[in-house]
Amino acid sequence: MKTILTNCTVIACTGKQPMKDVIVIVEDDKIAEVKAGTYSQAVGEGERVFDLEGGYVLPGLWDVHAHLGDLIPDPKHLLETESPIDYAIRAGRNAMDALRAGITGIRILGEDHYADVAWKRAFDAGVFVGPRLFVCGKAMCITGGHGHGTLGSVEVDG
Incomplete structure (x- = not known):
């Protein structure tokens, strides 16, 4: 074509x-x-x-630091009470919205419930149309550093 x-x-x-x-x-x-x-x-x-x-x-744009399911701010404290399914649905919707805005690649630096991995698989398989995702699953951080204790982060000092 x-x-x-x-x-x-x-x-x-x-x-x-x-x-x-x-x-x-x-x-x-x-x-x-x-x-x-x-x-x-x-x-x-x-x-x-x-x-x-x-x-x-113009070329597709990139978001090089994203958490698709995050809510900032979160005045209703949804992240503390919602189900993993609701979180994953929001993450996917946010990725598809990003593509509609011209973002064709997203580097995701950690998601709860491995929502980033699931959406990457769905987009790569053509189940849904979305941006290219580069994912890590759980967030990685240094002891006591940025992200410590959030999104199920893993300390990776060394």
């Missing part, structure tokens, strides 16, 4: 100026080519063409 994005500005996040009025060609879910100009060819079999009408294209 080939997807062609036309009439767009690409922000490549390389420090260079945005590329205006370009065509982006995506093949096999990867950007194959970015070139200046307009697309005037007939749409071929297996091709989709989208006129972005001057819209922007």
